[in-house]
Amino acid sequence: MKRAFLGEFEEVVLLTVAVLDESAYGVTVTQEIEQKTGRAVGFSTVHTTLQRLEEKGYLSSKMSGATAERGGRRKRFFTVTAAGRKALMEVKSIREQLWDALPPQTLQLMGG
Amino acid sequence: MEPAKTPDHPNRNIGPPPRWATTLLDWLGDPNTVEEVQGDLLELFTYWVETVGERKARWRYGLSVLKLLRPLAKRKERYSTPFSLSPAMLRNYLKIAFRNLVKSKVYSALTLLGLAAGMTCAILLGLYVHDELNYDHYHKHAERIFRVNQYIKWSDNEYKLGITSAPMGPALQQEYPEVNNILRVKKSNETLFRAGEKVLYAKNVIYADSTLFTFFDYEFIQGTPQTAFLNRNSVVLTQKLAVNLFGRTDGLLGTVIQVKDHLPVMVAGVIRDVPTNHHLKFEAILPYANEAISGINPGKWDSFNSMVYVLLNRADEQRKLEAKMPAFYKKHIAQALKDDGGNKVKFDITFQPVTDIHLRSTHLMGEENGGNMAYVYTFSAIGLFILLIAVVNYINLATARSAGRAKEIGIRKAIGSLRLQLLGQFLAESILSSFLALFFSLLLLYMLLPLFNQLTDKSLTLALWNGQTGFQLIGFALVIGLVSGLYPAFILSRFKPAVVLKGSFTAGGKGALLRQSLVVVQFTISMVMMVGTIIVYRQLQFMRHTQLGLNQEQVLTIPLKVPSAQKSGIVLKSKLLQNPMIKGASLTNGTVGSEMNNKSAFTFYVGGTEQSVSTEHFSIDHDFLSVLQIKLKEGRNFSPDLASDSTGAVLVNEAMLKRLGWKNRTAGLVELGSRKIPIAGVIRDFHLHSLHNKIEPLVLVLHPDRGDNLLVRVMPRNIPAALAYVKTVYEEVNPNQPFEYTFLDQTFAEQYRSDEQKGGLFLGFSGMAIFIACLGLFGLATFTAEQRTKEIGVRKVLGASVASIVALLSKDFLKLVGIAILIASPIAWYGMNRWLQDFAYKIDLEWWVFALAGLVAIGIALLTVSFQSIKAALMNPVKSLRSE
Numbered sequence: 002m003k004r005a006f007l008g009e010f011e012e013v014v015l016l017t018v019a020v021l022d023e024s025a026y027g028v029t030v031t032q033e034i035e036q037k038t039g040r041a042v043g044f045s046t047v048h049t050t051l052q053r054l055e056e057k058g059y060l061s062s063k064m065s066g067a068t069a070e071r072g073g074r075r076k077r078f079f080t081v082t083a084a085g086r087k088a089l090m091e092v093k094s095i096r097e098q099l100w101d102a103l104p105p106q107t108l109q110l111m112g113g
Numbered sequence: 114m115e116p117a118k119t120p121d122h123p124n125r126n127i128g129p130p131p132r133w134a135t136t137l138l139d140w141l142g143d144p145n146t147v148e149e150v151q152g153d154l155l156e157l158f159t160y161w162v163e164t165v166g167e168r169k170a171r172w173r174y175g176l177s178v179l180k181l182l183r184p185l186a187k188r189k190e191r192y193s194t195p196f197s198l199s200p201a202m203l204r205n206y207l208k209i210a211f212r213n214l215v216k217s218k219v220y221s222a223l224t225l226l227g228l229a230a231g232m233t234c235a236i237l238l239g240l241y242v243h244d245e246l247n248y249d250h251y252h253k254h255a256e257r258i259f260r261v262n263q264y265i266k267w268s269d270n271e272y273k274l275g276i277t278s279a280p281m282g283p284a285l286q287q288e289y290p291e292v293n294n295i296l297r298v299k300k301s302n303e304t305l306f307r308a309g310e311k312v313l314y315a316k317n318v319i320y321a322d323s324t325l326f327t328f329f330d331y332e333f334i335q336g337t338p339q340t341a342f343l344n345r346n347s348v349v350l351t352q353k354l355a356v357n358l359f360g361r362t363d364g365l366l367g368t369v370i371q372v373k374d375h376l377p378v379m380v381a382g383v384i385r386d387v388p389t390n391h392h393l394k395f396e397a398i399l400p401y402a403n404e405a406i407s408g409i410n411p412g413k414w415d416s417f418n419s420m421v422y423v424l425l426n427r428a429d430e431q432r433k434l435e436a437k438m439p440a441f442y443k444k445h446i447a448q449a450l451k452d453d454g455g456n457k458v459k460f461d462i463t464f465q466p467v468t469d470i471h472l473r474s475t476h477l478m479g480e481e482n483g484g485n486m487a488y489v490y491t492f493s494a495i496g497l498f499i500l501l502i503a504v505v506n507y508i509n510l511a512t513a514r515s516a517g518r519a520k521e522i523g524i525r526k527a528i529g530s531l532r533l534q535l536l537g538q539f540l541a542e543s544i545l546s547s548f549l550a551l552f553f554s555l556l557l558l559y560m561l562l563p564l565f566n567q568l569t570d571k572s573l574t575l576a577l578w579n580g581q582t583g584f585q586l587i588g589f590a591l592v593i594g595l596v597s598g599l600y601p602a603f604i605l606s607r608f609k610p611a612v613v614l615k616g617s618f619t620a621g622g623k624g625a626l627l628r629q630s631l632v633v634v635q636f637t638i639s640m641v642m643m644v645g646t647i648i649v650y651r652q653l654q655f656m657r658h659t660q661l662g663l664n665q666e667q668v669l670t671i672p673l674k675v676p677s678a679q680k681s682g683i684v685l686k687s688k689l690l691q692n693p694m695i696k697g698a699s700l701t702n703g704t705v706g707s708e709m710n711n712k713s714a715f716t717f718y719v720g721g722t723e724q725s726v727s728t729e730h731f732s733i734d735h736d737f738l739s740v741l742q743i744k745l746k747e748g749r750n751f752s753p754d755l756a757s758d759s760t761g762a763v764l765v766n767e768a769m770l771k772r773l774g775w776k777n778r779t780a781g782l783v784e785l786g787s788r789k790i791p792i793a794g795v796i797r798d799f800h801l802h803s804l805h806n807k808i809e810p811l812v813l814v815l816h817p818d819r820g821d822n823l824l825v826r827v828m829p830r831n832i833p834a835a836l837a838y839v840k841t842v843y844e845e846v847n848p849n850q851p852f853e854y855t856f857l858d859q860t861f862a863e864q865y866r867s868d869e870q871k872g873g874l875f876l877g878f879s880g881m882a883i884f885i886a887c888l889g890l891f892g893l894a895t896f897t898a899e900q901r902t903k904e905i906g907v908r909k910v911l912g913a914s915v916a917s918i919v920a921l922l923s924k925d926f927l928k929l930v931g932i933a934i935l936i937a938s939p940i941a942w943y944g945m946n947r948w949l950q951d952f953a954y955k956i957d958l959e960w961w962v963f964a965l966a967g968l969v970a971i972g973i974a975l976l977t978v979s980f981q982s983i984k985a986a987l988m989n990p991v992k993s994l995r996s997e
Binding site: 026027028031032043045048049052067071072076077 | 146148149150151152153154155156157159160173176177180181
């Protein structure tokens with residue numbers, strides 16, 4: 002199988018799911034991203050990304066937790082799978098490698 | 114995961130989200146996720162209302178729903194399934210398809226040949242039927258043009274006519290606002306044209322009102338439709354006649370030529386030859402309104418000689434107008450027919466759409482030889498059936514040989530091919546075959562079309578580069594490919610890989626019943642067509658050889674079309690008779706063998722009763738009976754010694770006595786020119802027209818010195834010399850007039866031309882049907898022989914004779930052909946019985962025709978099968994059993 006490829010937004014969504022731990026579903030993920038990144042994200046974008054990540058095997062889901070304010074409908078809770086964790090780690094390590102390889106003076110110029 | 118039923122928002126402070134969006138999501142959301150999406154959105158809506166306000170929240174809600182609708186939020190292809198239409202797979206499909214074609218050359222050739230032949234027949238017949246159906250459709254006003262038809266019935270007389278009287282037209286236009294315009298046309302034949310030194314007869318000429326060019330679209334080479342008929346002495350020539358007269362078509366406007374007996378007319382236009390799919394056929398148009406030329410009395414209501422067309426304002430006013438016709442009859446026509454109350458005669462006037470004239474006029478007098486809807490149906494059916502036979506070949510051979518591909522299918526399935534993909538693959542293969550077949554059939558068509566045109570008197574072309582035809586052909590090939598491939602693809606893709614790959618699989622036995630039924634269908638169709646062909650040919654034979662009651666051999670008909678020639682007819686006759694090569698000559702104004710003669714009502718009297726009979730009548734001289742060798746039944750012929758005969762005697766035929774119900778003529782009288790005169794003699798019935806028509810009552814009167822036809826009986830010994838002599842004498846008596854003649858037997862034969870065409874088509878296409886069916890049978894026989902190689906080997910080892918093995922292999926097929934014969938016979942009997950109803954004089958349908966056709970079918974099938982079965986039976990068993 003090809004090397005895992007995560008788009009930037011996919012990575013954000015996947016990380017958010019991991020952050021939210023047990024309580025990650027469409028609404029919380031959308032709100033969390035909005036609050037953490039400060040950018041307005043469409044629910045539809047988040048929803049399709051969650052679907053896609055599940056298709057790729059990085060997320061698994063189960064239905065539960067119907068509440069009245071949802072009109073009695075259940076939520077789809079997402080959790081990160083082993084493959085998802087691995088993919089996140091990989092992305093992280095690639096980033097770190099790149100950061101490590103960055104010459105110190107460049108880092109200074111960037112104001113770091 | 115049922116979608117919830119109440120989208121209403123539970124929080125009362127906040128209004129519900131847009132209802133339209135919620136409903137839309139219900140309908141079009143992905144059913145797998147719709148529940149949580151609905152819930153999430155509802156939750157978010159509350160959140161949005163709190164954070165950004167209700168207006169924005171509603172907007173966001175709607176936008177999210179729209180983005181999540183399935184057509185927009187379509188999932189990408191699953192990563193795990195391979196793309197079945199990738200170039201690599203397509204290449205593989207094509208490669209396998211070609212390998213299969215090449216691997217079994219015999220079968221591929223058989224199916225392709227069959228398909229190509231079937232397609233060729235179907236395309237030919239399709240062109241033919243299309244042409245027949247499209248007569249007169251190309252005129253701009255076609256759907257608003259109608260022809261006036263008449264149905265007349267009184268006492269025993271009944272007429273259905275496509276013609277009517279001249280004053281009908283103007284009267285219709287004046288009295289009914291529905292009628293926008295009218296056109297009168299009178300057909301005429303053999304008209305003399307004279308341009309300088311050049312003199313010739315034009316075969317068909319019409320007299321027409323100037324509105325002709327408004328009604329029908331002709332293509333002008335010279336002149337315009339508007340100016341063509343402004344002058345009462347104009348003539349419009351067709352290209353053909355212009356070239357025959359002048360050798361060119363340009364610069365003729367204003368040229369004065371002479372028609373008939375030196376009547377000057379001016380060329381006012383030249384048009385292209387009339388398209389073959391126009392119901393009027395002519396070489397020149399002369400002015401209807403000019404009485405001196407047309408000879409039509411415009412006020413005579415009881416002289417039916419012209420076709421009257423009306424252009425209605427709206428096409429649907431036809432029925433409305435017909436309803437007004439009974440009143441019209443009483444007002445105008447009743448008086449002319451001496452039907453004072455308007456009730457004695459049943460007189461229906463109907464309006465026939467111009468597009469129906471070609472195909473739906475067979476019931477009209479004098480138009481029986483046009484197109485015929487029944488033939489359109491028959492030929493469509495034949496085309497479809499031949500195609501069916503070819504498609505059946507494909508299906509039969511493909512399913513029979515399915516075993517050969519079982520392994521391939523097993524492996525494809527084991528690797529992960531879906532059934533749908535296999536279906537697609539096999540359909541693609543059959544479509545490929547059908548396109549290959551189309552290619553071959555186009556080659557065939559280019560060779561066959563000229564022949565076919567000659568046979569049918571049409572000028573059909575296959576305009577391949579005309580977009581529409583191209584697309585139709587491609588569509589045709591696609592449909593044939595799909596139809597022929599669907600069943601085999603279904604069967605092939607059904608194989609279970611485990612069974613197939615284990616090796617214990619023997620296909621071919623499956624679907625045997627279907628294959629057998631299909632063979633029966635093929636042979637039923639072939640057999641029906643074969644019987645049809647035999648019967649058509651026997652009927653033609655019968656018509657050619659039936660005693661007509663007159664001797665039509667060695668009789669010349671010389672038309673005397675212009676008055677000066679008619680006047681000198683008697684001189685011509687006496688001069689001809691001086692030569693011993695001329696056996697006899699007779700002057701008459703009747704036509705024998707072709708068109709109808711004038712019909713009038715005669716009143717007959719016997720005792721105190723009177724009876725009116727409408728009959729054909731014409732004048733003859735004293736020699737008419739002897740020249741045509743017509744026999745007298747009772748009484749006497751006209752006598753040159755009795756001068757009173759020319760006004761005081763008539764001859765009638767036997768059919769007349771029968772119609773009148775008289776035992777003999779003696780007490781009877783007939784009214785002629787307001788005198789009651791006796792009937793001098795009764796002649797034996799003879800056929801005045803073709804055998805399509807019954808022998809009708811006939812009245813002959815005497816005019817020994819007048820006539821527009823001269824019948825000449827020549828000695829059989831040296832006909833060319835006699836002809837040369839007749840020509841010299843004719844030119845001596847009628848200088849400056851072209852000498853034209855026909856042989857009477859040819860005139861009669863001409864009446865069967867359209868029947869012979871049909872016979873030819875029948876023969877050709879039934880040959881094709883049988884040929885294609887045999888291809889299929891041959892393929893199947895080859896296949897069975899191959900399958901049973903081992904069985905035959907064992908039988909031979911055990912002592913079976915060659916004959917018994919051939920019998921074994923042929924028996925199965927012959928059984929099928931036998932069943933086909935049983936099914937086909939009643940169908941053929943019914944069909945051909947219907948066809949024969951068109952003829953007043955016809956052959957009986959005899960049982961031996963069916964037996965003969967059956968024997969031929971069996972013979973052909975046996976020949977086809979035995980080639981393979983004998984080959985199989987002669988094979989050395991060592992060879993077939995060695996591998997075991």
